[in-house]
Amino acid sequence: MILPRPFDTHGHPFSEEAVLSDVVLKVKDLETTFFSKAGPFRAVNKISYEIRKGETLGIVGESGCGKSVTSFSLMRLIEKPGQITGGSAVLNGRDLLKLSEPEMQKVRGDEMAMIFQEPMTALNPVLTIGQQIDEQILMHKNVTPAEAKERSIEMLSLVGIPSPAERYTNYPHQLSGGMRQRAMIAMALSCNPTFLIADEPTTALDVTIQAQILELIQTLQEKLNMTVQFITHDLGVISEIADRTLVMYGGQFCEMGNTQEIFKNPLHPYTHALIGSRPRFGNRVQRLTTIEGSVPAPHEYPAGCPFTNRCSRATEQCRMQKPPVQELSPGHQVACFHPMGAR
Amino acid sequence: MSQNILEVKNLSKFFPIKKGLFLRHVADVRAVDYVSFHVRQGETLGLVGESGCGKSTLGRTLIRLYEPTSGSIRFKGEDFLKVRGESLRKMRKDMQMIFQDPYASLDPRMTVGQILTQPFEIHNIMTPSERLERVKQLLETVGLKASHVNRYPHEFSGGQRQRISIARAIALNPSLVIADEPVSALDVSIQAQILNLMKDLQEKLKLTYVFISHDLSVIEHLCDRIAVMYLGKIVEIATRDELFSNPKHPYTQALISAIPRVGEGKKKMKKSLSGEVPSPINPPSGCHFHPRCAHKKDICSQKAPALESVTGNSEHRSACWLTTQGGL
Numbered sequence: 001m002i003l004p005r006p007f008d009t010h011g012h013p014f015s016e017e018a019v020l021s022d023v024v025l026k027v028k029d030l031e032t033t034f035f036s037k038a039g040p041f042r043a044v045n046k047i048s049y050e051i052r053k054g055e056t057l058g059i060v061g062e063s064g065c066g067k068s069v070t071s072f073s074l075m076r077l078i079e080k081p082g083q084i085t086g087g088s089a090v091l092n093g094r095d096l097l098k099l100s101e102p103e104m105q106k107v108r109g110d111e112m113a114m115i116f117q118e119p120m121t122a123l124n125p126v127l128t129i130g131q132q133i134d135e136q137i138l139m140h141k142n143v144t145p146a147e148a149k150e151r152s153i154e155m156l157s158l159v160g161i162p163s164p165a166e167r168y169t170n171y172p173h174q175l176s177g178g179m180r181q182r183a184m185i186a187m188a189l190s191c192n193p194t195f196l197i198a199d200e201p202t203t204a205l206d207v208t209i210q211a212q213i214l215e216l217i218q219t220l221q222e223k224l225n226m227t228v229q230f231i232t233h234d235l236g237v238i239s240e241i242a243d244r245t246l247v248m249y250g251g252q253f254c255e256m257g258n259t260q261e262i263f264k265n266p267l268h269p270y271t272h273a274l275i276g277s278r279p280r281f282g283n284r285v286q287r288l289t290t291i292e293g294s295v296p297a298p299h300e301y302p303a304g305c306p307f308t309n310r311c312s313r314a315t316e317q318c319r320m321q322k323p324p325v326q327e328l329s330p331g332h333q334v335a336c337f338h339p340m341g342a343r
Numbered sequence: 344m345s346q347n348i349l350e351v352k353n354l355s356k357f358f359p360i361k362k363g364l365f366l367r368h369v370a371d372v373r374a375v376d377y378v379s380f381h382v383r384q385g386e387t388l389g390l391v392g393e394s395g396c397g398k399s400t401l402g403r404t405l406i407r408l409y410e411p412t413s414g415s416i417r418f419k420g421e422d423f424l425k426v427r428g429e430s431l432r433k434m435r436k437d438m439q440m441i442f443q444d445p446y447a448s449l450d451p452r453m454t455v456g457q458i459l460t461q462p463f464e465i466h467n468i469m470t471p472s473e474r475l476e477r478v479k480q481l482l483e484t485v486g487l488k489a490s491h492v493n494r495y496p497h498e499f500s501g502g503q504r505q506r507i508s509i510a511r512a513i514a515l516n517p518s519l520v521i522a523d524e525p526v527s528a529l530d531v532s533i534q535a536q537i538l539n540l541m542k543d544l545q546e547k548l549k550l551t552y553v554f555i556s557h558d559l560s561v562i563e564h565l566c567d568r569i570a571v572m573y574l575g576k577i578v579e580i581a582t583r584d585e586l587f588s589n590p591k592h593p594y595t596q597a598l599i600s601a602i603p604r605v606g607e608g609k610k611k612m613k614k615s616l617s618g619e620v621p622s623p624i625n626p627p628s629g630c631h632f633h634p635r636c637a638h639k640k641d642i643c644s645q646k647a648p649a650l651e652s653v654t655g656n657s658e659h660r661s662a663c664w665l666t667t668q669g670g671l
Contacts, residue, residue, distance in 0.1 A: 056609075062530040176619055206393035206557065208616045211601040218611065233531065236560070236603025240610055263606030277535035279564035280605045282587070287542070288535035288564070294500045295530070 024092060024195055024227040025074075026050040031086035032066075032073045034298075041298040043069040045251040045306075046087065048325070051195075056221070056228040058242025058259065060235065062274075064295050066251035067231045071197045073097075074229075075114055076104050091195060110140040113188035117200035119180035123172040129156070130168035133187045140191045155186040159216060178209040182216065189220060196221075199231045214241055235278050239263055244331075247271045250296070250306025253325055257332035267334040270307045305336070313338040348519055348551050349382040349405070354414035355575075356397075356404045360624065372623050374400040376575035377414070379650070382519070387545070387552040389566030389583075391559060391598070395620055397575040398555045402521045405553065406438050407431075418519070436466055439512040443524035445504035449496040455482070455507055456492040462514040481510040486540060502533035506540065513544060521553045526561060538565060559602050563587060568658075571595045574623055574631040577650055581659035591653050591661040593636050630664065638665055 032044040044066045051057045059067045073084050074096060089096045091112060099107065116122035124132055133152040137143060143151070149168070156164035159182040172180055181201060188196060198217060202210040218241065221228055232238050238245055238259065245262050247254040247270065255268040266272040276289030293310045302308045305318045317337055325335045355378070357371035374397045382388045390398045403409045405416065407423070416423040418434060426434055442448040449458060459478040463469055469477065479489035485506040496504055505525060512520050522541070526534040538561065544550060556562050562569055563583060570580040571594065579592040590596045594616075601615040618635045621627055627634050633643040642664050650662040661667075 062532060178619055206620075207559070207601045208393065208597060209619065210603075211615050212617070214603075234603065235531070235605045239606050239608065240603045243609060260606070260608045274531060275605065277532045278605055279535075279538070279560040281560045281563055281602050282604070284564060287539055290535045290539060291532040294502055294533060 022052040023050050024053050024055075025229070026090045027070075027074070027087070028089075029087035030070065030073060030089060031084070032069050032078055033083055033085040035081045035083065036298075038299050042085075043082070043251050043298075044073060047248070047251075047253050048087075049246055049253075049256060051227050051229060053227055054221075054225055055243045056230055056241055058238040058245040059229065059231045059248060060233065060238045060245060060274075061248035061254075062233060062295055064250075064298075065248040067248050068199055069251075070248070071114065071199050071229065071231055074197065075108060075112070076101075106140070109136050109188075109193075110191045111193055112195040112197065113191070113193040114197040114199060115181075115184055115188050115201045117203050119177065119184045119204075120172065122184060123180060125172055128169055128171055129175070129183045133183075133190050136187060137190050151190060152186075155190045156183065158189075158220070159183070159186045160212075161186070177205055178212065181205060181209075181213055185213075185216065185220070189224065189226075192224060193226065195227045195229070197229045197231070200233070201230075202237065203232065203234070210237070217241075235263075235275060236281075247274070250301050252306050252322075253333075253335050254307070255332075255334045255336075257329075261329075261332055265329075265332075265340075267328055267332065267339040268307075268336050269311050269313050269338070269340060272340050346384045347381040348384045348419060349553075350415075350417040351381065351405070352379050352415045352417075353377045354379070354401070354404060354416060355412045356400050356409055357412045370624050373575050373626065374623060375404060375411075376626075378572075378575075378577050380570055380577060380580060382551060382553060383568075384518075385545075385549060385551055386567040387554050387565055389562040389569040390553065390555045390572060391557065391562050391569060392572035393557060393598075393620055395574075395623060396572040397623070398557075398572050399523050401572070402440070402523045402553060402555050405521060406435065406440055408440070432466070436515045437517050438519040438521070439515070439517040441505075441508050441512045441520060441522040441525045444528050445501055445508050446496075446528075448508055449504060451496055454493050454495055455499075458496075458507065459492075459511055459514060462511065466515060468515070477514075481514055484513070484544070485510045486536075500533075501529050502536055505529065505533075505537050509537075509540065509544070513548060513550070516548065517550070519551045519553070521555070523555045524557070525554075527556065527558065534561070541565070559598060560605075571598065574620065574626050576631060576662065578632065578663070579659075579661045580650070581653075581656075581661075585656065585659050589659070591659070591666045592632075592663045593638055593665070594632050595661075630662070640664060 028048045029046045030044055031046055034041045034043055047070060061067045072078050074089050078084055084097055130152050133155060134148045137148040137151050153164045153168050156167055161167050161179060161182050175183060202213050230241055242259045245259045246256040249270050255271050263275060266275055273289055273291045277291060291310050302319050304321045305323050308314045308318045323335045323337045325333050327333045328339060354375060356375040357373050359368050360370045362369045392398045404411050456478055459481055460474045463474045479492060482489055482491055487506055526537050554565055566583055568582050569586050570577045573594050579595045590599055597615040616635050629644040629646050630648055633639045648662045648664045648667060650660045651667050653659040653661050653666055
């Protein structure tokens, strides 16, 4: 049997060697459960994917689909009543889920870093921007405080903050939303991480500021040769920034593939409906396609495919059985018993 | 050509900033800064701009939730700012508002039935049993069930709550509805449901909408004419097709180029604008946009341009020295 081989963005298969060396992160059957009073709820239900060096993987889905919990699980930032209950996440050859907390602390912020959605709640309001960046550098690198300060100011100027030496002494509330997000990016990148998780980094920002921040992330990614996992609910943002896209619904894997391919030939009925329900600029339709109903509450999901109740193609099988992930065309995987007409 | 339902002239709303022991008036937040436009019967006018541009304040000032600082509003030919008391209430019956956050705009201690009967009680229309019938009918009109009448807002999802807000807004058969970011708090798939519902209701009830949003894709989908705001001023106004195919103001151009396009593939992002929106307390001199504008000339920092017709199109107006002096 020939194992399916990953393909690059042009549809050419990678060589065996490249496949082995190029994978930065390999997530397998990741499972995160929240033990609430109403019973356990799987926020992330056996998700598997991998990201190659220098690539941007977009994770897209609506609220409650588990995209953020996936990221928090990788950072090992899940708090009670949540718990990572299974799977593995191998970053640069080490399983993050097996590391002890002190070991994880060394990885977090150094080898991998995260940018959060709301810079105002992610930054500490009683410490200056400079103190917060210094703290991280001092923790991970063997440097003097003076060197850390120099590095912090260098980072602030790298992310395009004007008069960085002055901003270094500012508190978060003295900065605008866009500047705060830049400061958070400076902090995340201060130790040269190889892997960056960006969790809705532009959702709270205006569209012209969003364009600035996306441009900044792209430029820095190239400059520092980073691998990025980019989480968003915005289909426009994902299609402009991600090489490959993973679509999630109800904590489960729906579809993954080359971003353009996903938008051109969505295989999962959910992806198809999601794309149709977004007004597309320059592509007006009289009526938008809608997805009937709404995302079920945590304990109302069917045993099988989570999308069953809202899906026009659902059958009894979908309700009872979880559809396996299958590769329908090279590099394009879908978890559905009745995928949309493949090309 | 259809009639103007709303005519706004030189409307402004300043919020005073007071300081010190005697609350001395030190400055103003110029949220809406001498704005003029009209809305035609049956159309949807979009107000678009980034946060802090004054679009929500303008929406609220239009129905006098805020008393304007100066200017005039004519609603169906009558001077809306002159009316007081009972006649104001009568006029307000004809204009309603939908708010952004359906979690904040519905009283959590009232049932849906109570929320929706309130408009009828305030205006003293119909008997209680007739009201109940009408409320049930309204719920069905917006895609909910008549049996939901005794439930409380917390029992509904965000999209369903927004449907309740819409039912409340259309309860008294208004002719003008001001919708302030009605879909911004909702998930993509739910947004589509609400946008479709608003389109259906407009056709069925012959509604006129003023639709406020920061999302140009949504604006393009729904609106007939669009006004772009920046720091309290309208910088450009035109019909939808004209605005998107032939934007004149550099800010409109930047805004359009910053929209992420769905399904056009990964691309190198271009910075459309550098810098950020300045404070409306002390806006830049001349054209408010000049510090961020790539095409600025000397005059831009000295004198504010007026909103004037673009050559060859009386429907398309732009407030920019470059367009009034022969185009970019």
